[in-house]
Amino acid sequence: MNKEIYNKHKITTVDLCLFFNMKNFSKDLLDWYNVNKRPFPWRENINVYHTWICEIMSQQTILSVVLPRYKEFIKELPNLKSLAFCEDERLRKLWAGLGYYARARNLRKGAQFIIDEFQGTFPTNYSSWIKVPGCGPYTASVIASICFNEPVACVDGNVVRVVSRLLNLQANVWDKQGQDYIHRYVNQLIPIESPGDFNQAMMDLGATVCKKQNPTCEICPVKHYCQAFNKETVSLCPPVKPRKNSQEENIVAVIFKKISSDEVLLIMREQGFLAKTIGFPLISSNENLKIQISLDAIKKMGFSFTKLTGEFKHSITHHKIVGTAILVNDFNFNSKTEKIFQKQFKFSELQWIPFSQLKHNLSSSLDLKVLKILSSI
Numbered sequence: 340m341n342k343e344i345y346n347k348h349k350i351t352t353v354d355l356c357l358f359f360n361m362k363n364f365s366k367d368l369l370d371w372y373n374v375n376k377r378p379f380p381w382r383e384n385i386n387v388y389h390t391w392i393c394e395i396m397s398q399q400t401i402l403s404v405v406l407p408r409y410k411e412f413i414k415e416l417p418n419l420k421s422l423a424f425c426e427d428e429r430l431r432k433l434w435a436g437l438g439y440y441a442r443a444r445n446l447r448k449g450a451q452f453i454i455d456e457f458q459g460t461f462p463t464n465y466s467s468w469i470k471v472p473g474c475g476p477y478t479a480s481v482i483a484s485i486c487f488n489e490p491v492a493c494v495d496g497n498v499v500r501v502v503s504r505l506l507n508l509q510a511n512v513w514d515k516q517g518q519d520y521i522h523r524y525v526n527q528l529i530p531i532e533s534p535g536d537f538n539q540a541m542m543d544l545g546a547t548v549c550k551k552q553n554p555t556c557e558i559c560p561v562k563h564y565c566q567a568f569n570k571e572t573v574s575l576c577p578p579v580k581p582r583k584n585s586q587e588e589n590i591v592a593v594i595f596k597k598i599s600s601d602e603v604l605l606i607m608r609e610q611g612f613l614a615k616t617i618g619f620p621l622i623s624s625n626e627n628l629k630i631q632i633s634l635d636a637i638k639k640m641g642f643s644f645t646k647l648t649g650e651f652k653h654s655i656t657h658h659k660i661v662g663t664a665i666l667v668n669d670f671n672f673n674s675k676t677e678k679i680f681q682k683q684f685k686f687s688e689l690q691w692i693p694f695s696q697l698k699h700n701l702s703s704s705l706d707l708k709v710l711k712i713l714s715s716i
């Protein structure tokens with residue numbers, strides 16, 4: 340954070356009293372939340388398992404996609420034990436459409452960890468939740484504050500935006516120093532009597548009123564405490580988040596199809612960013628040259644292929660993917676080709692699936708885009 344701004348806003352008790360009366364701020368925010376909170380199913384009756392599942396599902400997936408999947412997931416895997424012992428295939432189907440399947444595997448790992456390390460009883464504080472696989476500081480603070488009333492701050496992008504506007508912070512709130520500062524600030528604001536509601540109120544305020552674009556300040560319950568609103572600098576807060584350079588990658592999806600039937604080959608991939616998901620064999624590289632070498636290897640396996648028309652584009656974390664699909668029509672597995680195939684694709688399972696069933700077996704949106712290309716020929 341810019342030193343000047345940081346020093347200007349360095350938190351002391353005196354500063355907080357000067358900025359606003361903490362008790363009144365929390366009271367006004369909570370009064371608003373009690374009337375306006377978003378009606379999520381996991382908020383109906385607070386349940387640790389439900390809070391944990393919805394929290395992991397909502398990371399990097401929009402809520403309109405999460406809601407129906409969440410209901411189905413809880414219906415099928417209603418408790419820790421059912422999640423811990425869920426088979427891979429079933430878990431993948433329950434996670435279909437949510438993306439980042441590694442989160443589902445970590446959830447199951449987390450359930451197994453709680454059974455082994457905590458005798459199947461959910462941990463009751465932040466410092467224990469942070470040890471659960473797949474559970475970072477944010478998830479641990481959500482569960483600890485909502486389910487166990489621990490006064491720890493939950494700071495997501497919405498909360499960063501709200502705080503930066505409340506304090507009129509126009510610089511470097513996204514770096515480590517800025518994030519630490521905001522954490523300390525929110526930690527000081529949390530009322531001991533209702534930390535969970537306070538954290539959820541801050542998130543809801545950011546998501547529904549103090550929005551990124553066109554915040555509705557006129558109906559904001561905390562506008563009297565808002566520095567940016569009072570100084571008419573809302574559009575300057577927070578500063579634009581610096582983008583990480585995304586890496587461009589080329590991918591070729593290889594569709595192996597039997598001539599004698601309409602079956603298509605899917606594998607459980609064991610490498611690359613889609614590892615541990617079932618889908619088409621992929622050749623990936625950020626250098627076209629390497630792709631050509633891999634295509635030559637397929638030719639050496641004795642198979643000819645046709646390049647399908649149409650490109651697919653896909654973004655995942657910091658990867659921008661441009662993909663093409665090739666169709667190998669005369670594929671035949673034998674001990675010789677299997678060896679080369681294993682070396683080329685690194686898979687743990689292999690299945691021939693009828694064309695009509697493909698969409699029920701694919702969970703990644705990248706594979707669904709490949710299927711769309713295949714369906715159009």
Ligand code: SF4
Nearest residue numbers: 549556559562565568
């Ligand atoms: Fe956000 Fe406007 Fe409320 Fe300030 S007054 S917290 S900018 S919605």
